[in-house]
Amino acid sequence: MKTNGGQFLHFSRVLFWRTMVAVLAAPSYLPANLHDDTLAELSIPKIKTHLAYLASDQLGGRATGSMGAKLAADYIADQLSKSKVKPFGAKNSYFQNIPMHGSKPLKESRLRFSTRDETRTFELGQDYLLYDAGAPTYIAAPREMVFVGYGIVAPEYDYNDYLSVDVEGKIVVFINGEPISDEEDYFAGARNTIHANVDVKQRVALSRGAMGTILLPNPRTEKNIPWHYWQQQFAFENVSLLYARATNLNILLNPQMATALFKGSPFEYRHVVDMVNADLLQSFKMAGKLAFKGAFKEWEFSDQNVIGIIPGRDKKLKNEYVMVSAHYDHLGIGPAVNGDSIYNGFGDNAIGVSATLEIARVLATAPKPPKRSVIFLFTTGEERGLLGATYYIDHPRVPLYKTFVSLNIDGIAMFDTFNDFVGIGAEHSTLENVLKNLADSFSLTYSRVPAIFANSNAFGRSDQIVFAREGIPALALLEGLNYKHFTFEQGLLRFVEWGEKYYHTPFDDLQQPINYDAVEQHCELLVALVSKLANQVKSIDFYPNSPFLNARLQSIAEER
Incomplete structure (x- = not known):
């Protein structure tokens, strides 16, 4: 595993x-x-x-x-x-x-975001942080992005964020957490289930053919966590089992970059925030594309x-x-x-x-x-x-x-x-x-x-x-x-x-x-x-x- x-x-x-x-x-x-x-x-x-x-x-x-x-x-x-x-x-x-x-990512790493109108480079540490990564996570050609809500497939609750979208060869973007419920038989009510785990979301995306994932902090439950705190937590080197090295890109994005990420998409980030608050998330293809060229000490x-x-x-x-x-x-x-x-x-x-x-x-x-x-x-x-x-x-x-x-x-x-x-x-x-x-x-x-x-x-x-x-x-x-x-x-x-x-x-x-x-x-x-x-x-x-x-x-x- x-x-x-x-x-x-x-x-x-x-x-x-x-x-x-x-x-x-x-x-x-x-x-x-x-x-x-x-x-x-x-x-x-x-x-x-x-x-x-x-x-x-x-x-x-x-x-x-x-x-x-x-x-x-x-x-x-x-x-x-x-x-x-x-x-x-x-x-x-x-x-x-x-x-x-x-492995430890170096400051020379570049995450390039592009739309029909512009291209911009996100800076490691300031704009995004990397989960376990290394040379195999290189993405040369810009890849399409798809927003997949919470990034959850839970057949026991008849819930599937991937039902209406194709993510093969693409970068998926999802919100941390899971649907909030008052009913014990739907996502365990007040308690979080295994589907809220970030690594579970990442593995689901990989199993659907995605080339990478972008996690956004939950705008309802995590808006008060300052970015510098995550910078400190990600300051330690990445370690993985040798036979299970990361081959796909997994990112935590600074919420301040989310508006740019959704630019030109069917829904802007402010609309996504409204969806989260109203418990009405939906999946959709995004307008932008993403490429990544990493530099690592390994x-x-x-x-x-x-x-x-x-x-x-x-x-x-x-x-x-x-x-x-x-x-x-x-x-x-x-x-x-x-x-x-x-x-x-x-x-x-x-x-x-x-x-x-x-x-x-x-x-x-x-x-x-x-x-x-x-x-x-x-x-x-x-x-x-x-x-x-x-x-x-x-x-x-x-x-x-x-x-x-x-x-x-x-x-x-x-x-x-x-x-x-x-x-x-x-x-x-x-x-x-x-x-x-x-x-x-x-x-x-x-x-x-x-x-x-x-x-x-x-x-x-x-x-x-x-x-x-x-x-x-x-x-x-x-x-x-x-x-x-x-x-x-x-x-x-x-x-x-x-x-x-x-x-x-x-x-x-x-x-x-x-x-x-x-x-x-x-x-x-x-x-x-x-x-x-x-x-x-x-x-x-x-x-x-x-x-x-x-x-x-x-x-x-x-x-x-």
Whole structure:
């Protein structure tokens, strides 16, 4: 499966935080029926030790392919070995080597727009930004453009933006997001669906024969995001899997250039804005043409996933696998902010990796192994487009249809202990029932994603989506907003402030305040969940209306 680089992740993740701004001796939390001699005691000091190394300046932000990332991978492998978690990578090692391609567009790149009356050149950085790209994206002869609304094909909702237009060999232009609905059975009501993902839109366009795509920020929901913010987010190099290098052009256009782009077309951009606001988008052939001549610095390198396994003890169930994943990469060295250019990634995701290492130790040192086998997958390249997870799916260590469930750990509670938790992605399957039972055993409440976050598309912003697309029930378990020592409004404000001040900045480092009672509570919950999935749950089934059900059925039928 091909991804189109990490910028679409920056786009959706940062939009999430911006949207939220507009809205505006530690106790043990393991339940009594699980808090016995079957599991070792979870150690916060060990988690702190992992964090002190993984989030240190010494690792330089753990960018994909960097020396800091290699040091992090070596450390993770060493800790798995010390915990008696068996290697499950290539050649009896902990490593799965991944060939990758890196590129960075140079200022000499030229995007040329022409109509019958004029020709103009858009400037890289100022007028547009490039998703994953390289030399193969060269478009010499000007190509026609077609506006395709949201760029969505969703037969389950009887919706097709491509129905009345031919995009073969052309450049498609679409709006970010998807139709807004109050009906749960039409684009999931208030919640975003997978069709809102930028990479999904790009792949749909490619499958229809388009030579490239231009994404326009949504004029209704994203008009307050300044362009300089996207310039900063796209400042990092593009990385792709070597065998999945971009061959088509994918652009994010500065909204200030949109008026020029639609000049002479049946509808001007101001009319498109009216269509978006009225929920009456329609597709049409545009008047202009586009050509692109890029200049790039390109290189090839190898990076690694780190994989360990606790083999199951049950004769039958040991051939079913519970996947626990956490990405260890971050952004590396980037634009300096207040003199600091190291993007340490403490919360994203050194703390998730540290927690996963401790969960692995607790389970591996239990007197009895779990009934099902448990795979611990530490992925690279998540920040660059879910690359490590995608490579694993393309080169799985076990058949995908035998993967019972995937639990992705991307972030751990840091603000306060909590009274409820959410399962991102659980709404697609009977995992919801597992989580409700888990909540009862902890005297907590299982909650759906709060309505205020409905359009954040949290499920599509990390590795869990990669596994779900292949038909594997997947989730990420996060704390809710009903904190023990804050009101809902105070918790929401702190959550949003973290996103604005720390997320994907050099300040997500070891200096920020952390509530380790919250860390422990979250980790105890995760230990119990993994144990329950590996020992007690008989089956997990996608709901009939899940977009991932067909992939599951196909995987089982093909024994893939």
